[in-house]
Each structure stands twice: as structure tokens, then as C-alpha cells.
Amino acid sequence: MPAPKQTLVTGGTGMVGHFIVASLLRRGHRVRALVRSLDKGRRLLPDCELVEGDVTMPASLAPAVAGCDWVFHAAGFPEQWMKDHQTFERINADGTANMVAAARAANVGRFVFTSTIDVFTWRPGADYDESEIDPAPKGTYYERSKQRADRIVSDAVASGLDAVFLHPSAVYGPATSDSPGVNELVVRLANDKVPGLLPGGFPVVFGPDAGEGHVLAAERAQPGARYILSERYYTLADQAREMLRVLGIERKLPRVLPLWLASMVSTMGELKAGIAGGPPLIPKGQLKFLQVDSYPVATRATTELGLAFTPFADGLANTIEWLRAGGRLPVG
Secondary structure, three states: OOOOOEEEEEOOOOHHHHHHHHHHHHOOOEEEEEEOOHHHHHHHOOOOEEEEOOOOOHHHOHHHHOOOOEEEEOOOOOOOOOOOOHHHHHHHHHHHHHHHHHHHHOOOOEEEEEOOHHHEOOOOOOEEOOOOEOOOOOOOHHHHHHHHHHHHHHHHHHOOOOEEEEEEOEEEOOOOOOOOOHHHHHHHHHOOOOOEEOOOEEEEEEHHHHHHHHHHHHHHOOOOOEEEEOOEEEEHHHHHHHHHHHHOOOOOOOEEOOHHHHHHHHHHHHHHHHHHOOOOOOOHHHHHHHOOOOEEOOHHHHHHHOOOOOOHHHHHHHHHHHHHHOOOOOOO
16 A cells, blocks of 8 residues: 555545545545535544635635645536536636646646546447547536536646546435435435436446545556546436335336426426526436436446446445435434
8 A cells, every 4th residue: 555645635525525535544645625614624524634715716725735745626516507607617617727726836746636427428329438538518518617627637637747537427325415416316215205207317336436446546547547437327217216126115116207398397497597596497407418328438447446336236225324324314
């Protein structure tokens, strides 16, 4: 095992960052976390040194990166809708540029960047790997902001920054998250609060595997290397079916809404949201992502990093146990 490193994690109070922190601490590394709220940081990251700051405020970053061997930049804004769409660019792209600049100024040894599977070329019905970055702008503000963030780090690598890229699919597991996702679907299904399922699906990865992948890449990857972190693709219906089975609930699966109906609800909701300001029931970006019938392949992470991915049923069982222990699900 390598000698302990001084590390910085941005986004440590989020899902991906939480598991990066856990993997680093398990290896004995010293972990500093950049947090916007010290109170939230103390609650969620009790074993970390905390530095108050924000990736959108360059002046706050120097104390965070000072003396660091590795920087893990996992902070981001993963939502699919915001009334002010510049929020995506400000946090995801400009925030990444600020972190790259701060890391360079501090002579950080390695920059580990949490990118996304959204930057790759998708072809209907086909697998994809890390070999082809999509040159065309994607369809949502979120995706385009992450594409620009990825290019910022790529340009920095070309000019000498030692950086590696991790591309997780949808992360779930025993950690809190401010964004709805697999964990929230488990809770809603358990409470019979899902009147219908959206058509389509998406790939998933168990959170501890995503955290482990980031740290293994910091230890082993060549500069500029990219790694998809994903177990496999599941339709929402298949996810819900497995959730009910692991929960031990014998109930009919919620019906899958036809795409035309989901699209109509999404369009109406976006129009209302543009006037009222609240989020739509079904953001267009979310619905479009669910229709991406293309499947990430994580062979490189398995062969080069030695990363094993947890099957969905096992990850769900772990997550459900954690949700029950935290009082979000009934015990038994």
C-alpha cells in the first residue's frame, strides 16, 4: 500500500464524494474536504479536516489545495433542470476550471476528476467504452456543462497536468444525497408512492465501488487515463422489480407509462416551471436520458485497476439495510 497522502475531496457531502472519502480513510490517507457549510461537513464528514469554500469562488480554494498530493474533484450540480440554466456552467464547468487552476498553482501531484458517462458517444442498442468522446453538444444544459468541464481537464492534461478521469454511471448506496435517484426510488416503492414508472432505463454503479475506483485510479492510472465505473444497464421496470423482491414486498409492479404520455407531461411541466419557477414533475433532460438505449462497458476499470463491481441485488440489499437503520424504511 502506498505511503499515506494528503488529499483534498470536493463534493465530499455528495454521493460520489462520500464514497471517495470512505475509500481514502480506509487506506489511511489524510483527507481534507472543501465544504460550503461547516455544519453540514461536521455532520457528514466527521473524520475529515474541513475547509470552508466553494468551487465557484477561486479565492477560497488556495487553503484547500495547499500541501495536497492528490485532489479529487467530485463536486458538481447533477440535476436535470434549473430555471437559471447558467447554474450548470457556473458550477460544473467554471468550477472545474477554478479547481484545475488552484491545483496547478499548488503543484498538486495528481488531479482525479469525476466526469460522467454523458461525454461519450452513444449509439442506439450498442455498447460503448472510453475510446470515443462525443464531439457534438449533448441535448441538455447539464450534459453540455459536463462536456465543457471534461474538455477543460483534457486541455490541462495536454499542457502537463497529471490528471485522470472517472466516468460513473448512476450512483446508489448507503449515503445521503440531495438528488433523487435509485435510493429515493427504493423508499418511494416501499411506501407505495410510485403510481407509474417512466419508460427506459439507465446504468448503475454501487457507491462503494465508485469510491474505490477513484482511489485505485489515483494510485495506479497513467496520466490522462479514463475509466468507466458501471455495473450494468437496467430498465426502470427491472430496477423496481428487483427492489420489491429485495424489500420482500409482494405487490404488482407499477405500470410503465407510454413514452407519448410521459413526453406530454414533461412538456407541460417544463412550460409551467418556466413561469412558476418550481421544478417540473418530469424534466425533459431526465426523460431523454432514460431513452438512451446504449450501454457502458467498464472492462478497463476491471482489468487495469482490478475493480470488481457489486451486482445490483447485493448493492440493493446493503442499501436497504442502511435505509432501515436510518429510519427511512420500516424494519423487517
